[in-house]
Amino acid sequence: MNKAELVASVAQKAEISKEAAAEAVDATFENIASALRSGDTVRIVGFGNFQVAQRKASTGRNPRTGQTIQIPASRVPKFKAGKALKEAVNG
Secondary structure, eight states, X not given: OOHHHXXXXXXXXHXXXXXXXXXXXXXXXXXXXXXXXXXXXXXXXXXXXXXXXXXXXXXXXXXXXXOEEEEOOEXXXXXXXXXXXXXXXXX
């Protein structure tokens, strides 16, 4: 499912216009990204948790040249599915 399909599905289930659904979906994504940017964890009961993890600096190789390169440390978003979501997928 892509974003347009998600917006159409939200509009249909909530019985609202696609424009209103698109605004709601965009606002949801923006708020999750904003919370993660500030280091917060976003917990959605029954769905899962979005959080930020610290990735250490490492050494890698350029696959074309074989040259060793340094990969800097970075912060990466992570998602952990909640129990209800896991059960919905498996059941």
